[in-house]
Amino acid sequence: MNNKRVIIIGGGIAGLTSACHLIDAGLDVTLFEAAPKLGGRSYSFKHEKSGDIIDNGQHIMMGCYEETIKLLKKIGSFDKLSIQNELRVVFVSRDSQEHYLHAKSSHYPLNLAKSIFNYNALTLKEKIRVVDLFVDLMTIEEEDILDLSVEDWLKKEHQNENAMKDFWEILAIGTLNSRIKDASAAVFVNILKRMFLDGNEATKIILSEAGLSDLFAIPAKRYIEEKGGNVLTSERVLSVSVNNSSFERIVTSKRVISDAEFLVSAVPLYALSRIMDNNNSFKKIHSTMQYSPILSVNIWLKANVFKEKFYGLLNSKIHWLFNHKSYITLVTSAAFNLVEKSENQIINEIISELSDYFPVFSHDNMLSYKIIKEKRATFIPNSESIMLRLNMINEYDNIFIAGDWTEPFLPSTIETAVISGRKAAERIMEKYSNS
Ligand SMILES: Cc1cc2nc3c(=O)[nH]c(=O)nc-3n(C[C@H](O)[C@H](O)[C@H](O)COP(=O)(O)OP(=O)(O)OC[C@H]3O[C@@H](n4cnc5c(N)ncnc54)[C@H](O)[C@@H]3O)c2cc1C
Incomplete structure (x- = not known):
């Protein structure tokens, strides 16, 4: 391969992931990040008063974050993770009682069922219904519940108010950052399958021992630069001019670029709608995004x-x-x-x-x-935005869209951003090897 030029817009997890893959494939990579720091919505900073490095918000990962784990191994950060030996969460109720969800032995999936039977925030009847629903997950297709909210779906599946409050709600709000009345059941089911139907490893909770920037952005930048890529911060992409189905020119706050072959957009939808303001399909999806x-x-x-x-x-x-x-x-x-x-x-x-x-x-x-x-x-992964994102057609020959909003059945997470970044890079490599 000769060094064809790729521009990546956005230095969050999606953009950095794309850059790591494309630099591995031998492309000439330049990444533009508008902010002075990399990492997007996953970053850390020094709290002056205490000297502690704190995150812009605690990020939980799980064993089912397979692609994130691969990325962290690639950039040399895997050792900074603290991975549970087995799923164990202590829930506390207002009366200060502790309720354990603990999948103790390694006999999957019996240990999961047992952990629910030992979870004493629920009555026996509620526990049976919860386990029943986990069993049913194996046969539920996301496409069949596209128009249901998580709340409607749980009601349909005979989960009572207490089971919703003391089990499903905390699971849904933690994975989807959305109220159960707002989020789509299809996304929740997909996440439940990834977390609970894929063996013991997938269920483990993973936290970072290091600040988020030390985990992702700093080692990813080092990885890209050591292989000859450019990572430029404080340089905003202002517009992308498109002619027919290809981009011609990219205007940043500091320069104009017209010699690049490929473009990866790895910015949130609201930012993309501004850069490519003549694209009606992005605008339409943007209008449904909350x-x-x-x-x-x-x-x-x-x-x-x-x-x-x-x-x-x-x-x-x-x-x-x-x-x-x-x-x-x-x-x-x-x-x-x-x-x-x-x-x-x-x-x-x-x-x-x-x-x-x-x-x-x-x-x-x-x-x-x-x-x-x-x-x-x-x-918010609501049903309306899923439908539009499902029908999102990539109209361009040389523009590839990444970001945590681009996978219709996945919520806004690090893992989704990594998957989207890897997929955009692979589409470019495929196109490149066919050209
Ligand atoms: C407080 C908080 C807690 C979270 N908790 C979790 C969690 O527990 N687990 C989990 O998995 N996920 C969590 N997330 C979600 C996760 O952080 C995001 O899904 C992920 O970081 C999104 O990455 P991204 O690369 O798609 O987008 P972003 O991180 O938004 O990156 C996009 C980048 O593009 C840049 N940009 C925008 N416009 C331009 C432009 N015109 N030119 C150049 N650059 C531009 C932005 O500055 C940004 O750096 C949390 C998020 C927050 C904020």
Whole structure:
């Protein structure tokens, strides 16, 4: 292969993944990132007051993130992951009771069924219905439930209110960052299959021991540059001119490029609609896309009173607590109400809620706090946007679209971004080897 030029727009996980694959294939890669930092919605920074490196929001990964794991091995970051030996989550209810979801032995899938029978937030009847639904998953086709919300589907599958609140809701909100009335059942079913129908490894929860930038962006940049690629930050792509079905010119905030053969767009849909403002199909999908916020409250502690590495909170405005020893991170998904409030209101509400669930924690134990509001953290995988994204036709010969919104049956996650970035690179390599 001679060195054909590829331009990648966007230095989030999708763009960086594409760049790593394309540089491996011997293409001449230049990536433009508008922000001064790489990583997009997955990044970390130094908290000046404590000196700790904190994430813009705690990211949970799972054993079923197969492509993310491959990418991290490629860029030399795999060792920074902490992978559970077996699925184990401690859920806490408002009365401070702990409920364990723990798939103890290695005899899959019996251990999963057993973990549900031992999960004491549900009655025996509810447990049987939950296990039944997991068994039924094997025969449910996503295409058959395209128009159902998660809530409608769970009702149809005879899950009662308590099973929804104390089991399904926390699972759905954690994986989809959406309320069960908003998200599509098809995406939820696809995720459940990936997490629970693919062996023990897939069910394990994975956290990063390093900050997100040290896990993804920094080693990916090093990987690309060591192989001769260019990664340019603080350079926004302003427009892409298209003639017939090919792009001709790319205008950035610093230059005009007209000698590239291929283009990968790895930006969110709202950004792509601005760059390619004459494309009506992107505009149409954009009009159906809704976004969901995530609120992260980091609290530095005088004394750490939490035993577990993380907890799920049932029926709470806090969904997860992550224990980083000197500080904790409290995560609220689909935090529509909370993100609109002032920092003072938020910290008061969060602390009062935390003390209800963990009476060992009191306000006096707080040294300082840092609130991070990500208002457009993820898109909502609703039925309407799936239909349009399913019919998204790539009208271009040399433009390839990546990003966490491009896989219709997957939610907005790191794994989806990695898959989309790898697929865009493979389409280019295929085209290239046929030309
Ligand atoms: C608080 C929070 C918590 C999350 N939790 C989880 C989790 O637990 N597990 C999980 O798997 N996922 C989680 N996610 C989702 C995950 O971070 C995203 O799905 C993923 O990072 C998206 O990557 P991407 O590359 O598709 O898009 P992005 O990260 O949005 O990257 C796009 C990049 O393009 C750049 N860009 C935009 N316009 C231009 C332009 N004109 N020119 C040049 N560059 C441009 C942007 O600056 C950005 O860097 C979370 C997200 C947030 C915000």
